[in-house]
Amino acid sequence: MMDRRHHLWASAGLLAAMVTGFPSPSAADGELAVPVVDLHVDLSYQLNFKGRSVGRGTGQWLSTELVRAGVAGVVLPLYVPHEVAPGGPRLGDIERSYQQLFSALAVTEPFGLPGTVPGVRRVRTWLAFEGAAPFAGRADALAAWVARGLRILGLVHTHDNALATSSGAGPEFRAVATGLTVAGREVVERALALGVAADVSHASDAVVADVLAMARAVGRPVVATHSNARALAAHPRNLTDEQIRGIAATGGVVGVNFHGPFLAVGRRAALDDVVRHVRHVVRQGGIEHVALGSDFEGGILAPRGLEDVRGYPRFGAALLASGMSRNDVERVCATNALRVLGHT
Numbered sequence: 001m002m003d004r005r006h007h008l009w010a011s012a013g014l015l016a017a018m019v020t021g022f023p024s025p026s027a028a029d030g031e032l033a034v035p036v037v038d039l040h041v042d043l044s045y046q047l048n049f050k051g052r053s054v055g056r057g058t059g060q061w062l063s064t065e066l067v068r069a070g071v072a073g074v075v076l077p078l079y080v081p082h083e084v085a086p087g088g089p090r091l092g093d094i095e096r097s098y099q100q101l102f103s104a105l106a107v108t109e110p111f112g113l114p115g116t117v118p119g120v121r122r123v124r125t126w127l128a129f130e131g132a133a134p135f136a137g138r139a140d141a142l143a144a145w146v147a148r149g150l151r152i153l154g155l156v157h158t159h160d161n162a163l164a165t166s167s168g169a170g171p172e173f174r175a176v177a178t179g180l181t182v183a184g185r186e187v188v189e190r191a192l193a194l195g196v197a198a199d200v201s202h203a204s205d206a207v208v209a210d211v212l213a214m215a216r217a218v219g220r221p222v223v224a225t226h227s228n229a230r231a232l233a234a235h236p237r238n239l240t241d242e243q244i245r246g247i248a249a250t251g252g253v254v255g256v257n258f259h260g261p262f263l264a265v266g267r268r269a270a271l272d273d274v275v276r277h278v279r280h281v282v283r284q285g286g287i288e289h290v291a292l293g294s295d296f297e298g299g300i301l302a303p304r305g306l307e308d309v310r311g312y313p314r315f316g317a318a319l320l321a322s323g324m325s326r327n328d329v330e331r332v333c334a335t336n337a338l339r340v341l342g343h344t
């Protein structure tokens with residue numbers, strides 16, 4: 001049912017209507033310009049905590065390059081570093097980040113405002129949380145954030161918080177027995193009811209299991225916005241094959257991350273490693289359940305050939321060269337992400 005519907009949707013050209021202003025895919029000079037919807041770009045972090053602009057960031061996601069690179073949409077996480085307050089971020093810290101981000105997006109081409117349809121040759125934006133501890137005991141406050149463009153809720157970052165345990169900050173695997181707290185379950189339950197996808201990137205394995213069970217029970221998708229396959233790179237931030245299959249079974253997606261240590265262990269990663277992870281997720285979960293969550297502007301060690309936003313068309317061409325159809329390349333780069341963002 002799901003496969004058939006999405007095939008019809010894509011072939012009816014509704015993707016083109018969704019992301020207007022982009023040319024039909026064409027491969028030239030090792031590049032394939034397809035619409036891209038990236039599930040995780042840390043421009044809010046750069047703006048709010050690194051003193052950089054939304055338009056320039058560190059240079060990985062230059063606003064002047066976005067349309068040419070095919071970028072049609074992006075999820076912007078409101079990430080507040082743990083160190084901002086001794087006990088971790090507070091609601092006011094997230095609110096301030098939002099206000100600053102909104103103001104910056106309003107005056108920076110080609111960005112649209114979160115959750116809106118900004119028109120031809122503009123980049124759609126949606127909001128996410130990457131760490132939602134301030135909502136512990138305040139799940140009621142989430143509805144107002146959906147009105148602001150929130151579509152994805154990541155419970156936890158690199159520190160355990162009031163909602164959930166974390167996969168940790170480094171490459172060491174932690175033994176974590178407990179998953180979601182009572183407050184964490186309330187937040188997930190409310191998010192799912194509001195049509196916000198729960199994001200298990202950064203969560204411990206115990207939390208992934210808890211969130212998958214909750215989402216299955218209500219028929220809502222789970223996403224891992226920026227995580228890779230542990231079978232190819234043994235890092236606690238990556239997903240086991242069982243977890244990938246579990247996410248796919250909810251109708252969700254794994255957004256493949258461009259950070260070198262999550263792509264390959266013990267060597268510098270390259271563009272082909274991203275293709276390898278995409279293909280692994282496809283083998284485990286199916287073509288409907290893989291997307292992109294580059295983590296650009298989040299301090300990543302970008303792979304060779306994918307150093308910045310200008311690499312997306314090379315990535316599209318590499319997927320095509322790996323044997324994927326153009327329709328499947330479009331699914332990976334945009335269509336699957338749009339589905340979990342609620343555009344079906």
Ligand SMILES: [Zn+2]
Binds near residue numbers: 201226298
């Ligand atoms: Zn992250």
